[in-house]
Amino acid sequence: MxxxxxxxxxxxxxxxxxxxxxxxxxxxxxxxxxxxxxxxxxxxxxxxxxxxxxxxxxxxxxxxxxxxxxxxxxxPPISDAELRSVMQARSLIEDWSVRRVAEAPDTVLGELERLLGEQEKLLADPVEFIECDRTFHRTIVIAAGNPVLVDFYESLRERQLRMGLRAVAGSTDRARGVLTEHAAIVDGLRSGSVAEVTGALDRHLERTLAALSIPDPGVRR
The missing domain is CATH 1.10.10.10 (Winged helix-like DNA-binding domain superfamily/Winged helix DNA-binding domain)
Structure with a gap:
């Protein structure tokens, strides 16, 4: 050799x-x-x-x-303060991204719909479900076209996976709620309404915080 x-x-x-x-x-x-x-x-x-x-x-x-x-x-465990910081970072990045994507939603609608179908098949597998969840959001961030934000969003991956597991492990109620919220985001993009899609994203992130039993620290803008 x-x-x-x-x-x-x-x-x-x-x-x-x-x-x-x-x-x-x-x-x-x-x-x-x-x-x-x-x-x-x-x-x-x-x-x-x-x-x-x-x-x-x-x-x-x-x-x-x-x-x-x-x-x-x-x-180490992820502290409440770190969780809040990650969720605030997600909110800023994803809000900007979804506004940009709403200008030309056809570029991602097909992939987001595919991911919704895939995620529904993973309700009994929390780890894969949350990985698919992250891919759903990552697809929107990538489509917005800012590689610096994509790199930063990627750096949150492991923390997002660990946080998400707490939200969905042991119960399919939250997982099914995520599917409904993701579908609302897709519907908002399909409608072309910035207000509708950002509202759907805000509700999704707020409910994620609620599932983690963390008081809302002002994720909404």
Whole structure:
């Protein structure tokens, strides 16, 4: 094996370990914390310790876990203050994005309708349901055409997944409510009414806060 081939193999292992750990972190309910060790992760993922160590360092740099000497990596709970900050950031980005998309909704309506159908099939799988939920919103943000906002929105991914799990895990009532709220956003875009679609988005985010049992900190503008 050449040095280049070995380097690619190591790089691939690091990326696989990173994605495995990222998804593991995302699956931890936001109100809970958990310790992960290199050995446990290596055994569970089937990846050697070195790529796992690099992946843990990368996730620490992204602020998603804390490496504690001699103990492992701690995935901390997401505090109420952090949740509020994320929801406020989402509100600002998604409101601007949906207003832009409302100017030419035909570019995304087909994909959003497809995602609604896909999400309905995932009611019994909270992790995949929330991932599909995030894809729904991300599709609107991408369609708005601002790559800087897209990059920032991507940085919220794991926090969104963990928050969403708390909202829908253990009950399909909130999940079905999400589907109804998403359908209202699609209807608002289809109508071409900025007031209708932003109203639907506001109600969706407010109800998400309510499902998380967090008082509304002023997400609405």
């Amino acid at each position: 050449t040095g280049t081939q070995a380097g690619k193999r190591t790089e691939n292992a690091q990326e696989i370990a990173y994605r495995w750990l990222r998804d593991r972190v995302a699956s931890v309910p936001r109100s809970e914390g958990v310790f992960l060790t290199e050995g446990q992760v290596a055994e569970a993922s089937g990846i050697s310790r070195t790529p796992v160590r690099e992946a843990l360092l990368r996730l620490e740099a992204e602020g998603l876990l804390q490496i504690v000497p001699k103990k492992g990596a701690f995935v």
